[in-house]
Structure formats: C-alpha cells, structure tokens
Amino acid sequence: MATHLITGAGSGIGAAVARRLHERGDDLLLLARDAARAKEIAAGLPGARTVVGDLANPDRLSWALSHQSLPDRLDSVLHVAGVVDLGAVADISVKTWRAQLDVNLLAPAELTRLVLPQLRISKGQVIFVNSGSGLNASPGWSAYAASKFGLKALADALRGEEKPNGVRVSTVYPGRTDSPMQEKVHQQEGKDYDGSRLIDPESVATAILTVLDLPRDASIDDMTVRPGQ
Structure with a gap:
C-alpha cells in the first residue's frame, strides 16, 4: 500500500x-495550514492522517514537521496547493x-527537502502541479507566473539531482480548471465565472494518477493538460 503526502x-x-x-486504498498524509483545517479536510477521508504546516511560512516548515510524526517512508509527495x-x-x-513566491515555490522546495530521506527509501516520486502560467506569462500575471516558472526550474534541477537515488520528478501543467482559485481569478479579471467551460478537476486528477502510476521502467517528466473545447 502506497503512502502519499498531499498539499492542497x-x-x-x-x-x-x-x-x-x-x-483505491492508499494511505494519505494531508498537509494543512492549521489544526482546524486539518480536521476539516480529513473529515471526508476516513483513515487519512494529517500534518500541520503553513505553506505561507516556508521558513517554519522544518520546525513544524519536527514536532509531528511522519512515516518512515513516502511513495510520493504531491504539491498541489x-x-x-x-x-x-x-x-x-x-x-x-x-x-x-512563498506558497508556490519556496514551500514546495522546502517541503521536498524535508521529506527526501523518506522518498529515497521507497524510490518514490515528486509531482509538482504547476500551471500553464509556468510556461507562458501574460500581462497581469507576473508574480504568479514567476513563481511557477521557478517551480519548473526546481523540478528540472531536482530531477537530475535525485535520479541517482531512484526518485522520479514530474510536473503537470493544467490549464484553467474549475476551482475556487479560478473563481478568484475571474473576479480579478472582471469576468463572469462558468466552471462548466473549464477543465474538470477530475480530469486533471486522472492525468496526475497516470504520471504517478507509470511503471518504473519509464517516467513522464512533463505533462500539459488543456481544455478539450
């Protein structure tokens, strides 16, 4: 049974x-910003464990995780937040x-650093959920795109560094996906929100699981997911 650490x-x-x-019966370790949020996100996932750490304060993640129990091995860390x-x-x-930059780049870098020993034991996998903005920057998107361009650089460097340890590193680049984040984006852009015109989160989840479940004789370094219409 695989164990996955998931943010977001x-x-x-x-x-x-x-x-x-x-x-499908895998073990989950869900990262939440505080105890109340941890209880909330685990409520619908019986048996899932939680760990508290605020991605908005990446310099405090090491301290936070050192005061909590982590598994001896992890099969994957999925950076979705x-x-x-x-x-x-x-x-x-x-x-x-x-x-x-803190949430989108520095926190994933620090969290990955902290759990690399557990990932190396299992020859596990790191999956970064990036964005189309991690490949192309549009007007008004400078800070977000810069954080996501940086996340791509992190993934590319980490892939080469950890290949000798058997750790696979992949990036998934979804287009606009029906989510609370995208609702906020539409508000800031002054646009009406219609989630039915965007990618269903389940479709992106299918892509992520395809990357995660690929047999060990191959790897998917980068996967782009775009709206089908």
Missing part, C-alpha cells in the same frame, strides 16, 4: 486527487510578490 487537498485538483487515492493574486508590475506590491 482541501479543494479543487488536490481534493480530487486525494479522493481518488483514498478510494497554490495561491494567485493578479496585478501589473507597475502596481503589485512586494508583499503580494512574496506571498506567491
């Missing part, structure tokens, strides 16, 4: 992935830049 399991893509893994706040370079504040 409370909604959207992360919730869909957690539900699918839970349904993310934040977005649009704005032109002329207007966006350092605080807004830093908030997105």
